Amino acid sequence: MRSIIRDERVLMPDHPPKRLVHREDQLRRISGYLSGFLENPGSSFSRAVIYGPPGTGKTASLRYIARMYALDGHNKVRYVHVSCYSNRSYTSIIKSAAAQLGMYMPPRGLSAYEYIDLFVAGLNARDLYVLFVLDDAHRIFDEQRHEALAGLIRLGAEPSSFGGKYRLALVIIVNDLSTLEELDKSARSILGNPIVRFPPYTSSEIYDILMDRAEDALHRGTYSDDIIEMISSFVGVDGADGGSGDARIAIDVLWKAAKYAEMDGAHAIYPEHVRRAIRDASIGIRVEELASYYPHQLLLLLAIIRALKRRPTIAYVPFGNVEEEYKMVCDEFGEKPRVHSLLWEFLQELKKSGVVETKPSGKGRRGRTTLISISRESLDSLENVVTSILRSKLR
Numbered sequence: 001m002r003s004i005i006r007d008e009r010v011l012m013p014d015h016p017p018k019r020l021v022h023r024e025d026q027l028r029r030i031s032g033y034l035s036g037f038l039e040n041p042g043s044s045f046s047r048a049v050i051y052g053p054p055g056t057g058k059t060a061s062l063r064y065i066a067r068m069y070a071l072d073g074h075n076k077v078r079y080v081h082v083s084c085y086s087n088r089s090y091t092s093i094i095k096s097a098a099a100q101l102g103m104y105m106p107p108r109g110l111s112a113y114e115y116i117d118l119f120v121a122g123l124n125a126r127d128l129y130v131l132f133v134l135d136d137a138h139r140i141f142d143e144q145r146h147e148a149l150a151g152l153i154r155l156g157a158e159p160s161s162f163g164g165k166y167r168l169a170l171v172i173i174v175n176d177l178s179t180l181e182e183l184d185k186s187a188r189s190i191l192g193n194p195i196v197r198f199p200p201y202t203s204s205e206i207y208d209i210l211m212d213r214a215e216d217a218l219h220r221g222t223y224s225d226d227i228i229e230m231i232s233s234f235v236g237v238d239g240a241d242g243g244s245g246d247a248r249i250a251i252d253v254l255w256k257a258a259k260y261a262e263m264d265g266a267h268a269i270y271p272e273h274v275r276r277a278i279r280d281a282s283i284g285i286r287v288e289e290l291a292s293y294y295p296h297q298l299l300l301l302l303a304i305i306r307a308l309k310r311r312p313t314i315a316y317v318p319f320g321n322v323e324e325e326y327k328m329v330c331d332e333f334g335e336k337p338r339v340h341s342l343l344w345e346f347l348q349e350l351k352k353s354g355v356v357e358t359k360p361s362g363k364g365r366r367g368r369t370t371l372i373s374i375s376r377e378s379l380d381s382l383e384n385v386v387t388s389i390l391r392s393k394l395r
């Protein structure tokens with residue numbers, strides 16, 4: 001196999017880009033909204049709302065700001081980034097924030113309000129200030145969303161719990177502003193209008209983002225301007241087919257195209273590799289969603305993929321076969337297999353999120369079993385993604 005990729009990590013969706021091209025304006029405005037708090041912590045309640053469709057650099061921008069202001073363990077202001085993809089309840093949001101600050105909390109048994117009290121007490125005791133980023137806030141469970149958002153807004157705005165200091169700055173990231181319409185009037189008015197929009201990227205913007213990545217990720221001479229342009233015009237909002245403007249998809253296509261080129265033993269990425277990668281991306285399961293799964297849920301998914309690949313002519317495999325495959329996969333990753341009932345739960349979750357489809361076996365088989373299939377994504381590309389996420393999780 002020829003080597004096209006020099007550093008695969010650079011093509012992973014959570015790899016921090018060296019610079020955020022075409023987001024200078026957004027970065028300046030967000031910094032402006034937060035500067036009061038960052039420069040003089042405790043003096044005021046700084047907040048911002050960020051909105052825009054997937055892959056427009058919202059998450060990357062906040063992480064960039066954290067790096068810019070060096071909000072690490074040595075700074076008086078600490079950075080907390082809670083993804084509501086994996087933390088969908090008020091309690092788990094607070095627990096995740098506490099864990100990031102190294103605060104101890106009992107794993108279960110308390111109400112959301114008791115966890116918040118502990119969190120507040122922890123910040124006071126350690127004299128901490130926190131830039132609190134609530135990412136993908138639209139993913140909080142419907143019935144808890146208002147309570148969580150309004151709760152955090154009030155906590156930030158009313159310094160009474162913090163001995164008169166403003167200890168929290170709050171950044172709420174959403175896909176669109178309808179999430180804020182659910183807020184009650186008073187929370188909405190406290191929040192005000194520090195709103196920053198992240199529009200979908202145009203083809204030429206995607207081109208610049210991809211060039212930066214390609215430079216660091218691929219060997220020189222393995223990608224041409226045309227190759228990058230092909231991907232850009234597929235993804236850019238102003239492209240021929242009106243793309244999504246999603247940089248994550250663009251980077252993913254580049255990565256897959258590079259993989260296809262390597263599998264072919266080619267000297268460089270050719271248009272046909274891009275076409276194949278684009279075909280894969282046209283459907284697609286969110287990599288970020290997969291990245292939020294437990295390792296053994298991913299091991300189970302990998303087992304399903306492998307079991308299906310073993311029998312390329314049939315669309316459904318029985319759960320029993322998958323469980324055998326799962327044991328082999330665990331072996332390969334040096335993991336102890338989990339019990340049947342837990343695997344069954346993981347399977348139900350994979351089904352709920354649409355990654356796999358299941359149906360009961362028909363008549364004519366001895367005993368009834370569940371049959372499993374994957375139709376939304378090519379098995380090869382899904383296997384690639386799942387394997388690299390697993391490698392990074394189980395490292």
Ligand SMILES: Nc1ncnc2c1ncn2[C@@H]1O[C@H](COP(=O)(O)OP(=O)(O)OP(=O)(O)O)[C@@H](O)[C@H]1O
Nearest residue numbers: 013017020021053054055056057058059060247248
């Ligand atoms: N302006 C940019 N420059 C360089 N890389 C970028 C830029 N914008 C986005 N990216 C990269 O594209 C990918 C997606 O960006 P990001 O995760 O920030 O999107 P998002 O707006 O948070 O999407 P979602 O709503 O789905 O969470 C990341 O790998 C990010 O590093």
Ligand SMILES: [Mg+2]
Nearest residue numbers: 058059060135
């Ligand atoms: Mg994001």
